[in-house]
Amino acid sequence: MNSPDTPILELRDVTKTYTVKQGLFGKSKPLTALNGISLQLNRSDVLGLVGESGCGKSTMAKILLGLEAPTSGQVLVDGKPIGGENRLELARRIQPIFQDPYSSLNPRKSIEDIIALPLRVHHIGDEASRLKKVRDILDVVGLPSRVLTNYPSQMSGGQRQRVAIARALVMRPEIVICDEPTSALDVSVQSQILNLLGELRREFNLTYLFISHDLAVVEHLATRVAVMYLGQVVEENSVEGMFVQTRHPYSKALLESVLTPEPGLGVPDTHLGMAYPNPIEPPSGCHFHPRCAAVSEICKQQAPRTQLTTYGRIKCHLHDETVQAKLVQA
Amino acid sequence: MTDNTQNPILRVKNLTIDIPTATGTLHAVRGIDFDLMRGETLCIVGESGSGKSLTSLALMGLLGRAIRPQADVMDFERTALLEASPKTLRSLRGARMSMIFQEPMTSLNPSYTIGDQLMEALLIHGGTSRKTARGRAIELLQKVGITAAESRLSQFPHQLSGGLRQRVMIAMALMCEPELIIADEPTTALDVTIQAQILRLLVDLQAEMGMALILITHDLGVVARIADKVAVMYAGALVETGPTADLFAAPSHPYPRGLLNCIPLPGKPDRCETGHYCGHRALPRGGGLGLHLPHQM
Amino acid sequence: MTHSSSALPPDPLLQETLAPTPAERLRRRVAGHKGLLFGGVVLGLLTIVALFAPLIAPHDPYAQNLMGRMQPPVFLDGTWEHILGTDHLGRDYLSRLIYGARISLLIGTVAALISGTIGTILGVSAGYFGGRVDAVVTFLINVRLALPVVLVALAVVALLGGSLTVVICVLGFLLWDRFAVVMRTSTLQVRNRDYVTAAQAIGGSTPRVILSEIMPNILNNLIVVITLEMAHAILLEAVLSFLGLGVQPPTPSWGLMVAEGKNMMLFEPWLVLIPGAVLFVLVLAINLLGDGLRDVTAPEGRN
The missing domain is CATH 3.40.50.300 (P-loop containing nucleotide triphosphate hydrolases)
Structure with a gap:
């Protein structure tokens, strides 16, 4: 059997490449959405996955849900690789919560049908016991059972997101992939949903992969943070480590971009050049170098190695001692 | 106050x-x-x-x-x-007075180039030649931090990323130096x-x-x-x-x-x-x- | 999380808090749509007439009476015995019209069902699976669009001989293109919605995802195309019959009635005008119904 410290979810060197056609008669070019991602999630961890749109976060979610297969590398759940045959088994253990509750609920179905769908697909219980389960989970996410006969269009954004959470949790999964679950909601509703997710994690001992571009939200909920840039994890750290001593220039820029409600501070200068690079033609060397404030010659030529740190790891020449030593010598 | x-x-x-x-x-x-x-x-x-x-x-x-x-x-x-x-x-x-909207993709017209849409406001309100308007468009695109401004003029909205589109929207709002x-x-x-x-x-x-x-x-x-x-x-x-x-x-x-x-x-x-x-x-x-x-x- | 509390004073605006269900909203919109109601009522009446033709028709539509040929309808000083007069073989025109409704509706419905099935399967698979499937279906659609419908129908009927079955099959196998195009686009719009991804992530099988997540959301488009193609098929049947390559005499078909009347058109214009007018009303009603359905089922849910 698995030892207790086997990570519940592990990605080993996962790479996903798409072929993209440019124009009608253009040549096909490979687009590397994920480039050698390795990550580990321990039971009841919350891993915040941060990065700008286009960095591969959503591709990662799809691979974890078993909706796409990685081009190379492995995804392991409880130490066992996931593959084609155990889709249903995987679905029972990993469930998603999506960003936009207006698009994640089928507008033609009643709330009861929506939440009961996982139970029906997996043939769990009979009609009556399913209804009971649906009622229970509605109660857990803080909705009254009279909404069962409602349709999504009759509910507010926050209520819909609660329904989406109920659907994800009705089969009692162990891992929940939260894909920006609050960014489409109003501020006051956002914190309600965040608090709910926090409570549910404690109550059901859930493990979250929490995808977001907002570090403030991640800090609120996560225990570990991984920063992604152009399909690579450039820094991984515990939350304390990340927010106390951020090392990677990109993580710093992300942190600086968060606008805390402190009047008088003005809008921060992130020093990021504006353009997010085209993933079809990634920059040479360190992918981040065109936008980096601390860029040096070596960054343009050589991709940085992954360095282990006290709390996690980092991919940056600035923190590679051998590289720095060489620079000092030269 | x-x-x-x-x-x-x-x-x-x-x-x-x-x-x-x-x-x-x-x-x-x-x-x-x-x-x-x-x-x-x-x-x-x-x-x-x-x-x-x-x-x-x-x-x-x-x-x-x-x-x-x-x-x-x-x-x-x-x-x-x-x-x-x-x-x-x-x-x-x-x-x-001009306005910047939330969703740049829906507020830019997909069938006109960035340049056309930028110059439109100036040309509508009259008194400007196409050449001056073009110069002004390039100037503003640079001002909002868009690189290669001149070549962007002939691009269409869908060819730009969300951040770039929003910058174009801002440049558009600034064309006539509104108060x-x-x-x-x-x-x-x-x-x-x-x-x-x-x-x-x-x-x-x-x-x-x-x-x-x-x-x-x-x-x-x-x-x-x-x-x-x-x-x-x-x-x-x-x-x-x-x-x-x-x-x-x-x-x-x-x-x-x-x-x-x-x-x-x-x-x-x-x-x-x-x-x-x-x-x-x-x-x-x-x-x-x-x-x-x-x-x- | 409460919508409203019962302790509040009754407020007319408060009633609106719980928006109506989609079904309720649909009902309200249907009730307010005149074109839809008109189309629906006319089509409904014609369907009833067609279904109960033997009970309604005053005479046998095949019974000839060579002595009483070309009797004028009652509004042209005819007799009440033959309200719409008789044709060149002395058959009761009203009865033939009533039985003709059967043919038109039968052809329209069955042809639309056949083409709808073909087109929906092709279109939905193209939209859902994309890639190679999409390429093949798009190619098929293009090939089909390159075929002139009337000419191909004429050729096939000329080859196989005209009969009701042949006409229905020819139309059914020719008119699927619009179904395929519309269903493909609708599926493309829906398949990337998060609720589809959610159903896949739950472990739902592909048929289940298509049938229970995608189909309900593109059904409104399908219904609209069905009505359009029904009208299309009915008109094409009339054209084929008029050219003598569709339904064969003595079966009463409206197209055939126009064809049979055309020799006398200058002397007895009602022979052509009456079946023509009924055909016009039927097609108009179906189109109004389709338009109305499109209006009232406009995508909801995202408000």
């Missing part, structure tokens, strides 16, 4: 917007007042459906025929916006990194050109960082107005207080105490907020 040193560029008194619906009149905006000086930034804060976008559309005269805004005063400089002829309004819009810019959630659809850049750009340009700026948002972080004064809207009414620092230091109304408590911050209490917002129609008569706010329950 530093009043009486100059006249406000925009004065609004008792602005009311009623929308007739099949089941009765929806009081979308219920008598709001504010003034705006040159070079000042006003943030209107509120949740979706609180009437903030309607207010901005009313200012621009873009509400459409079915909805008639009413106000005791709604003056831009010396022009009474509500009485002005459509022609006067058109000459104001784009030239002296007032109304930005409706200009950064909500963008990544935080891009958001910081765009806001910084707006602030810099505003300082440079001395424009007045109305920024509509639901993000208090944005408000804190760029606003001179804040107007908080709730269910169509202004529940609190004042200088930014005061509002953040001691919000007197429970709704902004609740909002401030909601922002996830290290060391802040976990619980959000704002009640659930359930739309105008559910408001009890008298516009009380008792239903939603635990402070008053």
